[in-house]
Each structure stands twice: as structure tokens, then as C-alpha cells.
Amino acid sequence: MEKSSYQDVNAQVVQRCREGDNRAQYELYKLYSKAMFSVSMRITNDYAEAEDVLQEAFISAFKNLHTYKSEASFGSWLKRIVINASVNAVRKRRSELVPLEDRLAGDIADEEYDDDTEWQVEKVRKAIQRLPDGYRVVLSLYLLEGFDHAEIGEVLGISESTSKSQYSRAKKKLLEIMRDTHYVAKPRSI
Amino acid sequence: MEDRLKEFVNENREEFDVFEPRPELWQEICRQMPKAQEKPVTARKEAKVISINFGELLNFNADFMFMRVAASIILLLGCGLTLLLVKQNVPANTGATMAAATEQAALSQIAPELVEVEAYYTNQIKSKREELSDYDMKVLGLDEAKEIDLELARLDSSYTQLKTQLYTTPNTDQVMGAMIQNLQIRIEVLNRQLEVLKRIEQLKKEDITEPDYNETTTI
Numbered sequence: 001m002e003k004s005s006y007q008d009v010n011a012q013v014v015q016r017c018r019e020g021d022n023r024a025q026y027e028l029y030k031l032y033s034k035a036m037f038s039v040s041m042r043i044t045n046d047y048a049e050a051e052d053v054l055q056e057a058f059i060s061a062f063k064n065l066h067t068y069k070s071e072a073s074f075g076s077w078l079k080r081i082v083i084n085a086s087v088n089a090v091r092k093r094r095s096e097l098v099p100l101e102d103r104l105a106g107d108i109a110d111e112e113y114d115d116d117t118e119w120q121v122e123k124v125r126k127a128i129q130r131l132p133d134g135y136r137v138v139l140s141l142y143l144l145e146g147f148d149h150a151e152i153g154e155v156l157g158i159s160e161s162t163s164k165s166q167y168s169r170a171k172k173k174l175l176e177i178m179r180d181t182h183y184v185a186k187p188r189s190i
Numbered sequence: 191m192e193d194r195l196k197e198f199v200n201e202n203r204e205e206f207d208v209f210e211p212r213p214e215l216w217q218e219i220c221r222q223m224p225k226a227q228e229k230p231v232t233a234r235k236e237a238k239v240i241s242i243n244f245g246e247l248l249n250f251n252a253d254f255m256f257m258r259v260a261a262s263i264i265l266l267l268g269c270g271l272t273l274l275l276v277k278q279n280v281p282a283n284t285g286a287t288m289a290a291a292t293e294q295a296a297l298s299q300i301a302p303e304l305v306e307v308e309a310y311y312t313n314q315i316k317s318k319r320e321e322l323s324d325y326d327m328k329v330l331g332l333d334e335a336k337e338i339d340l341e342l343a344r345l346d347s348s349y350t351q352l353k354t355q356l357y358t359t360p361n362t363d364q365v366m367g368a369m370i371q372n373l374q375i376r377i378e379v380l381n382r383q384l385e386v387l388k389r390i391e392q393l394k395k396e397d398i399t400e401p402d403y404n405e406t407t408t409i
Binding site: 054 | 193198206208215223
């Protein structure tokens, strides 16, 4: 219900963008830049790179607006572009997003949560930033961007089961990092 | 098993979006964007016949925000100029303003700024017309005066239409913008006609006969 009215509002602005209206483009930018920048930051983990990605993504979105059919919301369409551009940026600096030894899907022991651990957004977010690229990308896509493992596999060019096991490892590592910072007074620098 | 981490993130989804790009980034994006298609400009010909299609301009399909901005700028300019002229006590101008004020008592309630703007432009149009009538069309071998009059009459009728709209529509800004544009087009028409006449007169004086010197010499 909320979504449909939201889409209607966007549809009008998107139409104006198609006609080359700079003001409408700015409206969309204002509406989405923060969320999209955060998406890119989580994947690239680098401010300058995330900005490059955001710039590239918005330009490409405005140029290819005619390919956007209103079947999905504009936001999710744009997010796809941002995610693809971010993944490409990470790929450029690293040949492999998922290390070879991790590619074999294997059983990973279920992580144990410390029940007394009080999670805080800030702490989780910082811990995610400290994950190695391969873990961070899969974990961010799954947890925060709402991708399922099949979609992650598609974006990263890996199998669904690899994505699953990679996520499990990433989560385990994340909990380790959080546990570490829990006991160590000062978080170690990356 | 249920994923407590996923649950936690879902519950606090919004709070994870903490990063923001530099505000300058938009400018950089704009620089790299392909230039927006410019609206087709009405063909401007310096030829002897003034045949500019103003119908296109009268459609007023310009962007609403743009119209608002343009209208307010024009209003400010117009008001400023009118005030200036009134202060200088130009008799013709004050006369016109007063006539307009009595005629448009109702208008001043809906759009008080428009009264002054209208007076200013009407005055301008009047003086241009006087200037124009100083030229003897017949002597110059032109009988486009009829065409011009037709164009002006057309503009006049669409102006009246807009004015009636002003009373019924809630969107006064847009209608007012259109009205002002209408007045400006009239001045433009008169200006061009004057320009052409001036040039013809000059050429006649100089008695230049080479046809390829200027298009206007072919008259």
C-alpha cells in the first residue's frame, strides 16, 4: 500500500528524467544518494572508491533510463546498478572475490551466539568493515541488501552453495571480531 | 536455524546507512551527464518577411518550476521598472497605469502584481506601435502590416483568454507567466518589424543594389 503510492511519485520524476530534466535528476539523486552510497561503502569499504561508484552508477542510470521498465521500483533498479559497479570496483583491486580454498562448499559449524552480548548497530557495522573483502561483500549483500544466495551467486559469479558457505564463514568471522572488540579495550586497527 | 544476526540487521536496517557522499559529487555527475536536449528554438530569420511561428511558444508546455521562476523574475523586473517610471513622472506612463488600475479593479485582487506589469508592457507596446506607424509601409513597398496586425490580434485574443482563466484557475502563477510571455512576444514582434524597417530604410538611403550584400536588399 505504501509502496504503490511511493512508486507513483517516482514514476512521475523518472518520466521527467527521461525527458532530460536536470531538476528531476537531482530529485532522484537527493532521494537515493545516501542509501546508495552506503550500499557502495559496504561493498567497496573505501570512501573514494564508493564515490566513484556512485557517480558512475548515477550517470549510467540516467543514460539508460529508457531500459528501466517500471516493473520493479526505481530504487531497486538503481541498487542493482550500484551493486554491480561496486563489485566490479572490488574485483579490479583483487583478482578473486572468493578465495579458492573457500569455494568448496562445506559444512560450517553453526556459530554460537553469546547470549549476553548486546548487539549495537554501530558495533556490528564497524565489525563488518573489518571483514576481508570476500566475506564482507557476501555478508553485506545477504544481510543488508536483502539478496538471496542465488542472486549473490549471480552477481559474484559463484555458485549458490558457495555463497551460502561463504556467508556462514563470514558470519563466524564477524562474531569473532565482535567478541574480540568486546574484550579488548581498544579495537585493533585494520 | 533462525539467523539472529539477520533478524537484528533487519530490525535496524535504516541505521546501517550512515555514509554520505561529499555534496560536490552532484556537480561532478552533472558535468559528465550528456547535455539535456534543448527545447527547439523558433527559427530566427533575418529575411525580409517576418514569418515566425509564435504558435509554438503559446503552447506553454514549459516546465512548471521553470515557469514559476521565470514569472517571478519577470514580475520583479517589471515592478521595479514600473515603479521607476512612475517616480520619474512620465505622463504617458502614469496615464496608462491609472487607466489600467480602474479597468482592472477585480484583477488587482487576484494578482496585484500583474496590474503593474501589464501597464508597463502595454505602455511599451503602445510606444513601439507609434514608432512603427512613423514608417510608411506603402512607401517602403511592404504590406506586411496586415500580417503583423493579424499576429498581434491573435496574441491579444489568447491574452484575453488567459485573463479569464486567471479568475478560474488556482494556478495563477502559471497563467500569469503565460500572460507575461504573451506580452513579451508582442514586443518582440514589434521590435523585429522595426528592425527590418530600419534596415530597409537605411539601405534605401545608401542606395545599395548588390543583391547578395544582404538578404534584405532583394526587396
